[in-house]
Amino acid sequence: MEDALFDLDQDSSTDFAFWGQMDTNIQFQAQLDTLLFDCTAVTGQLSPWSSLGGQSIFPDAPLTFTDPDSQSPGLGAGAEVDSSSSVDESHETMSTHKQRRFVPHHPYKIQRHAANIRERKRMLSINSAFEELRCHVPTFPYEKRLSKIDTLRLAIAYIALLREILLSGCDPKSYVDECMKNGYKNQTDAIWNTSGEHNKLAGFGSSSPVGDIDSTAVVAGPTAETS
DNA sequence: TAGGCCATCTGGTCCT
DNA sequence: AGGACCAGATGGCCTA
Numbered sequence: 001m002e003d004a005l006f007d008l009d010q011d012s013s014t015d016f017a018f019w020g021q022m023d024t025n026i027q028f029q030a031q032l033d034t035l036l037f038d039c040t041a042v043t044g045q046l047s048p049w050s051s052l053g054g055q056s057i058f059p060d061a062p063l064t065f066t067d068p069d070s071q072s073p074g075l076g077a078g079a080e081v082d083s084s085s086s087v088d089e090s091h092e093t094m095s096t097h098k099q100r101r102f103v104p105h106h107p108y109k110i111q112r113h114a115a116n117i118r119e120r121k122r123m124l125s126i127n128s129a130f131e132e133l134r135c136h137v138p139t140f141p142y143e144k145r146l147s148k149i150d151t152l153r154l155a156i157a158y159i160a161l162l163r164e165i166l167l168s169g170c171d172p173k174s175y176v177d178e179c180m181k182n183g184y185k186n187q188t189d190a191i192w193n194t195s196g197e198h199n200k201l202a203g204f205g206s207s208s209p210v211g212d213i214d215s216t217a218v219v220a221g222p223t224a225e226t227s
Numbered sequence: 228t229a230g231g232c233c234a235t236c237t238g239g240t241c242c243t
Numbered sequence: 244a245g246g247a248c249c250a251g252a253t254g255g256c257c258t259a
Binding site for chain 2: 244245246247248249250251252253254255256257258259
């Protein structure tokens with residue numbers, strides 16, 4: 001499934017300047033997705049990572065297994081019990097700082113650990129979807145990576161804009177030019193700026209943002225605030 | 228240093 | 244019963 005999502009990414013043949021610069025994490029995530037899938041295929045494995053034969057595919061990430069009963073007190077306060085339950089987390093994120101450990105011995109912990117893996121996998125697929133959405137949402141090249149919330153808001157605003165352009169029946173470029181002259185105000189009261197200060201530059205304030213729909217440009221770094 | 232963002236864990240609920 | 248989904252809690256990283 002994730003593979004399908006990534007395939008779609010490659011299909012995006014838009015002229016906009018989207019957040020196309022998939023950071024290096026994307027490749028990593030793709031790898032991780034694959035890994036998680038592989039792990040799922042290994043039925044009966046309590047720990048998917050164990051199928052790696054204890055060898056981390058990430059050389060810099062030490063794979064540590066610890067007896068749950070002998071956790072060091074400093075480990076993952078938040079996840080209490082399960083600082084033990086997680087697989088070597090350097091597999092999951094770039095955060096090398098998080099060192100959680102895995103070795104579920106009790107049936108409950110085994111189940112819990114399996115659920116954790118499923119949850120992680122689910123979140124990965126959600127993140128993949130967010131990544132794909134980022135690629136379809138126009139931003140300025142200099143804009144930093146959109147956060148999840150900004151991605152959603154911008155998508156909402158962008159869809160609203162496209163819808164209005166369609167309904168107007170006008171040429172997109174003229175429509176946007178008109179908007180720029182008279183000020184853009186869509187029906188949904190979407191506000192075109194992101195939460196970040198840097199994004200205030202974005203939007204209809206600059207030269208011909210959406211106007212370049214057919215050429216190159218970037219639309220904005222919007223935020224659809226419906227409040 | 229505070230705040231934003233994010234990943235992960237966890238327990239509860241709903242669904243198949 | 245097991246899995247999916249969800250929201251709260253927690254802690255790390257990054258930036259202003």
